[in-house]
Amino acid sequence: MRRTLLLTIESSALQVAAGLGVALLFNRNWPGMGAIRTLFLAPMMIAPLFVGMIWRLMLSDDFGVVRYLFSLAGVSEPPLWLDDPDWALQTVVFVSVWEWTAFAMLFVIAGLQAIPGDVMEAASLDGCGAWQRFRHMTWPLLRPTLLAVALFRVIDGFKLFDIIFAMTAGGPGDATTTLSYFVYQQGLAFFDLGYAATLALVMLGMVAVLTAPLLRGGTERSAA
Amino acid sequence: MKRVAIYAVALTVLLAFVAPLVWLAVISLKTRAQIYADPSTFLGFDPTLDNYRSLLTGRFPVFIGNSLVAAMASTALALAIGLPAAYALVGRRLRAGGLVRSGVLLFRMIPPIALLLPYYLLFRTAGLLGSLAAVSVAHFAFSIAIVTWMTRAGFEAVPGEIEEAARIDGASPLRVFLLIAIPITRAPIAASAIFALLTSWNEFLFAATLSSPRTQTIPVAVAGFAGDVYVSWGELAAATVIGLVPALGLAALGQRWLLSGMAPGAFK
Amino acid sequence: MRTVLFALCIAFAAIGPARSQDDAHTITVTGISSFKLVETLLPKFTERSGIKVNLQILPYPQLRARAMADLVGGTANSDIYLQDIIWLGEWAKGGYVRPLDDLFARDAAEVKMDDILPGAFNALSRWDGKIWSVPVGAFYFIDYYRTDLFAERGLAPPVTLDDVDRAAAALTDPAQNRFGIAMAYQRGGPIASWFLATYAGAGGTLLTDPPRNFRPTLDSKLALSVLTHYVGWLKSAPRGAIGYHWNDQTVAMQTGRLAMAPTFSVNGAEFVKKENSVVSDKVGFTYMPRADAAQKPVIPFGGWAAAINAHSAKTEAAWTFLKFILSPEAQRDLGKLSGTPVLYSALNDPELQKLYPWLPFIAAAEKAGAIHPDYRPRYAFYPQIEDVLGLQLNKAALGQTTPEQALAEAQSAITAIVKGAGYPAE
Known part of the structure; x- marks a missing residue:
């Protein structure tokens, strides 16, 4: 339970933050930027199950490319990313950030588009610096979008399962056994569908509670 | 000069993120x-094209077609x-909008595994089991919440005065929706469409359960390379790379819509 | 708008169900990836019988989900399902699949039952006095080792657990990227299954005496000794072995990192395939290590069978396909690719023996009745057992608990599971 929350909150926060940064960087109508943005979406185009498998191969201590890169940097014994109970959950967070940052980027760009260009121009002419423009214009206008993105990332983070299944099977020990992995096991592995459905409803309640602040934030904005 | 620096940073970020895919290639x-x-x-x-050759001469092209159909149909x-739902949910039109919006979300909050058997039984009763229609409808159910939520915020920003003016000029609500609200909101719509496409493109669990040998989508076919005895990494990687191409194409199309309303250099 | 809607309707009509192809001469077979090899034989089958085969290959969890949804739901979306050995009891008890005794009796002239490997047949297909399926892949768990490395050090093939310890320690040389042994240690199925195979090889059985007494035996001295050895082998294993799935063990052996790799013969087949393995001509094999050299050796057994959906309307066509798979010719062709045929005649085929040198050894063990079908209990509750056992063993391997604690935890959890399933455990 604690692990589920940690995973959900940490990965959502990182995804939204990274997505915002990348979106601000990519939000330019310059030649080539469209292609860059499109390519950036690529991690999302691969089924999470295979994302997990591919990262597991890359992180393998026997022939993984990651260990090789570390050895080039002079580190001969990097951590066992997936097999060390102290690292495994963080590795799962990392991989989920890798896959889903593009989601945040996509919608933040859409949100930025809604900010009228002339407003920015005017502010710029009035001598507002980049940071001031961001702080006082972009941020308030983008807030509803960011809340909605965070909302979906939290919901999906809570359900995250494929990556864990493919990379660690809930291990080592129970370091990456999250609620959704547990529900999956009850449902598909043991075929105890009644129990799985009950757990799923409990989870539903928990996500609803967890996302309530985000929901309220979003609604207040739109009511204003 | 600043422009060069920004390009450099953007390319570095991009490379950092797609490096694993380069390695996959x-x-x-x-x-x-x-x-x-x-x-x-x-x-x-010594590079070999054997993995690609064996894929493209087999049934894999059919599965690419299946994925395209399912992705486009569900989107x-x-x-x-x-879109109409989001338009109707705009705060000033519907008092209980918040409640309905939360309701739409509930569906996305349920762990998919709990929905698998209900779907299976539903489609069996409907006689659709094993068809791409079943897969498409299941994928549609995953993306509808995102589409509704993300475009509602956009519709919310459409100035009420413009709609009002159009209506006074005699435009029907449908025309206002189609000709005024949608074009103004096109950025979130494009982003949602891209996301809906990709949701279907990379979904595995439901596609594997609801499809038949003829209607497999790419992820289901790729899973066949992750064997019980060994993983055929070469073919798995090749299949994944091939699968990226149409998805990138679709995303690129969506991108053009996403940014076409942007004033050049609006954000220096 | 109207055009768009119209296009949508057309599109959905186009992707709706296409039933026309599903006539009486097409059967659907749903299986696991190791069964994909059968694809090469399908044209021959269709040509001879006029029956078309829709082959659906799925990963293990999806195969399980589809099979259960279809079988429990009483429908026939697939006529034949591949059946893992541990599903046999569940499927037989539920009546999900069709008993085949009458068909075997009717076609006795065509299907030589005494050519089917008895240990495999018994383990994969016989339950409660009836035949429920047809074996298609027979996997024998034996200890593979590197003949060159053992010869270099003048070591004899290991017989006991202590022999394995000694050989593993002697052959480990991290500087040369060489390790004595690696087992599967990843949480869940990998460590549970590989440990239970080692336990069975050493003379243990997880449940005391099913179906009379289901009491687990993990509180025994033997279980503790086997787990202590098993965890101890990590000292002679690659660093990453603590997270090994069995696939990782296979690759480690193929790439020449390991001196010993106890595993199923289906994985062993990968060791000797030249195109995939750098040690293809240096692979030896022996029984799993025993607790005591005087013990009678046993071979833990696993594998796949094919069963006919009880609700299939195409039983005859499905049976024709199963007979074809069981034919000596198909077994020889399949066996060449997989190394896991289910007929004596295929085991004794010289060409196959040249490819997979352990086949005569298997044939002899089958004749001697040394096959252990229940190293993993073939009951519906096995997945739950595997889960708790897999977690506790993994904790012991990580050093989070001692082997004693891990086994005690597993013992009480498994007792609760079997009792909860309504079986006696005294």
Whole structure:
């Protein structure tokens, strides 16, 4: 339970933050930027199950490319990313950030588009610096979008399962056994569908509670 | 000068994120023995196109077609239902909008595994089991919440005065929706459409359960390379790389819509 | 708008169900990836019988989900399902699949039952006095080792657990990227299954005496000794072995890192395939290590069978396909690719023996009745057992608990599971 929350909150926060940064960087109508943005979406185009498998191969201590890169940097014994109970959950967070940052980027760009260009121009002419423009214009206008993105990332983070299944099977020990992995096991592995459905409803309640602040934030904005 | 620096940073960020996929592409050109060589090699090996050849001469092209159909059908469905819904949910039109919006979300909050059997039984009763229609409808159900939520915020920003003016000029609500609200909101719509496409493109669990041998989508076919005895990494990587191409194409199309309303250099 | 809607309708009509192809001469077979090899034989089958085969290959969890949804739901979306050995009891008890005794009796002239490997047949297909399926892949768990490395050090093939310890320690040389042994240690199925195979090889059985007494035996001295050895082998294993799935063990052996790799013969087949393995001509094999050299050796057994959906309307066509798979010719062709045929005649085929040198050894063990079908209990509750056992063993391997604690935890959890399933455990 604690692990589920940690995973959900940490990965959502990182995804939204990274997505915002990348979106601000990519939000330019310059030649080539469209292609860059499109390519950036690529991690999302691969089924999470295979994302997990591919990262597991890359992180393998026997022939993984990651260990090789570390050895080039002079580190001969990097951590066992997936097999060390102290690292495994963080590795799962990392991989989920890798896959889903593009989601945040996509919608933040859409949100930025809604900010009228002339407003920015005017502010710029009035001598507002980049940071001031961001702080006082972009941020308030983008807030509803960011809340909605965070909302979906939290919901999906809570359900995250494929990556864990493919990379660690809930291990080592129970370091990456999250609620959704547990529900999956009850449902598909043991075929105890009644129990799985009950757990799923409990989870539903928990996500609803967890996302309530985000929901309220979003609604207040739109009511204003 | 500043522009060059920004390009450099943007490209670096992009590379950092797609590096694993570049490596995947390298793997797809290797034989099994080369993949497991230690240390790993980026370039110092004899590339082979065998993995691609065996895929493209087999049934894989059919599965690409299936994925395209499922992705486009589920996206079309999600837009056809989600956009009017989002438009109607705009705060000033519907008092209980918040409640309905939360309701739409509930569906996305349920762990998919709990929905698998209900779906299976539903489609069996409908006689659709094993068809692409079943897969598309299931994928549509995943993306509808995102489409509704993300485009509602956009519709919310459409100035009420413009709609009002159009209505006074005699435009029907449908015309206002189609000709005024949608064009103004096109950025979130494009983003939602891209996302809906990708949701279907990379979904595995439902596609694997609801499809038949003829209607497999790409992820289901790729899963066949992750064997119980060994993983055919070369073919798996090649299949993944091939699967990226149409998805990138679709996303690129959506991108053009996403930014077409942008004033050049609006954000220096 | 109207055009769009119209296009949508057309599109959905186009992707709706296409039933026309599903006539009486097409059967659907749903299986696991190791069964994909059968694809090469399908054209021959269709040509001879006029029956078309829709082959659906799925990963293990999806195969399980589809099979259960279809079988429990009483429908026939697939006529034949591949059946894992541990599903046999569940499927037989539920009546999900069709008993085949009458068909075997009717076609006795065509299907030589005494050519089917008895240990495999018994383990994969016989339950409660009836035949429920047809074996298609027979996997024998034996200890593979590197003949060259053992010869270099003048070591004899290991017989006991202590022999394995000694050989593993002697052959480990991290500087040369060489390790004595690696087992599967990843949480869940990998460590549970590989440990239970080692336990069975050493003379243990997880449940005391099913179906009379289901009491687990993990509180025994033997279980503790086996787990202590098993965890101890990590000292002679690659660093990453603590996270090994069995696939990782296979690759480690193929790439020449390991001196010993106890595993199923289906994985062993990968060791000797030249195109995939750098040690293809240096692979030896022996029984799993025993606790005591005087013990009678046993071979833990696993594998796949094919069963006919009880609700299939195409039983005859499905049976024709199963007979074809069981034919000596198909077994020889399949066996060449897989190394896991189910007929004596295929085991004794010289060409196959040249490819997979352990086949005569298997044939002899089958004749001697040394096959252990229940190293993993073939009951519906096995997945739950595997889960708790897999977690506790993994904790012991990580050093989070001692082997004693891990086994005690597993013992009480498994007792609760079997009792909860309504079986006696005294």
